Amino acid sequence: MLIAPSLLAADFTQIGNEARRAFIAGADWLHLDVMDGHFVDNVSFGPDVCAAVRRAVGPTAFLDAHLMITAPDHYYPRFVKAGVNLICIHAELDGQVDLSATLRGIREAGVQCGLAVNPATPWEACLPYLEAVDMVLVMSVVPGFGGQSFMGEVLDKVRALAAWRKEHGASFLIQMDGGIGAEQAPLCREAGADCLVAGSSTFRAKSMSDAIMTMRNA
Ligand SMILES: O=C(CO)[C@@H](O)[C@H](O)COP(=O)(O)O
Numbered sequence: 174m175l176i177a178p179s180l181l182a183a184d185f186t187q188i189g190n191e192a193r194r195a196f197i198a199g200a201d202w203l204h205l206d207v208m209d210g211h212f213v214d215n216v217s218f219g220p221d222v223c224a225a226v227r228r229a230v231g232p233t234a235f236l237d238a239h240l241m242i243t244a245p246d247h248y249y250p251r252f253v254k255a256g257v258n259l260i261c262i263h264a265e266l267d268g269q270v271d272l273s274a275t276l277r278g279i280r281e282a283g284v285q286c287g288l289a290v291n292p293a294t295p296w297e298a299c300l301p302y303l304e305a306v307d308m309v310l311v312m313s314v315v316p317g318f319g320g321q322s323f324m325g326e327v328l329d330k331v332r333a334l335a336a337w338r339k340e341h342g343a344s345f346l347i348q349m350d351g352g353i354g355a356e357q358a359p360l361c362r363e364a365g366a367d368c369l370v371a372g373s374s375t376f377r378a379k380s381m382s383d384a385i386m387t388m389r390n391a
């Protein structure tokens with residue numbers, strides 16, 4: 174099980190130190206929540222902050238950018254340039270954005286690509302793209318803010334995606350994001366998730382390393 178602390182819950186006055194703190198505590202990935210105030214009702218940070226995080230953590234740490242933005246096709250090259258390892262875009266943009274071309278462009282730039290679904294979006298929205306992604310992200314909160322409660326009803330989507338993957342011999346990872354801590358991690362794992370994003374339960378834990386270890390051993 175990969176654990177990806179979300180930098181959204183970090184102390185923003187200490188962003189570089191906070192990013193390093195996550196890896197020192199045993200994080201597998203660092204999750205970077207990018208919000209544009211259009212796709213979600215919040216604004217966070219953009220490619221320049223991601224590039225600063227890369228400088229802080231060094232060349233080998235895995236950075237996972239979750240783009241909650243309406244124009245990922247326009248902006249993804251800037252996140253590639255910032256040095257992230259994976260760029261995840263939202264399936265809800267289907268019809269507005271050429272998702273196939275964007276996913277292909279991300280991969281051709283040498284970066285892994287992912288497709289995310291909101292709690293209200295059926296997993297089948299990913300179906301046309303499942304051969305073309307490295308990861309599917311199943312949101313377990315309505316995106317926009319950290320610190321929300323886990324929505325257990327999305328676990329059925331994780332089960333369905335895991336079943337599809339097995340049946341088709343596919344290898345994409347299944348990530349879950351939102352409201353995840355020690356209590357939710359075993360449920361996510363049982364359903365078939367491979368990577369858990371956790372903001373509040375890691376950065377705001379008394380011991381980040383204990384919090385990460387507990388979730389990983391779920
Ligand atoms: O993408 C999002 C929210 O939109 C998440 O990555 C959250 O930032 C996770 O934070 P917690 O729910 O774990 O506090």
Ligand SMILES: [Fe+2]
Pocket residue numbers: 179204205206239350370
């Ligand atoms: Fe996220």
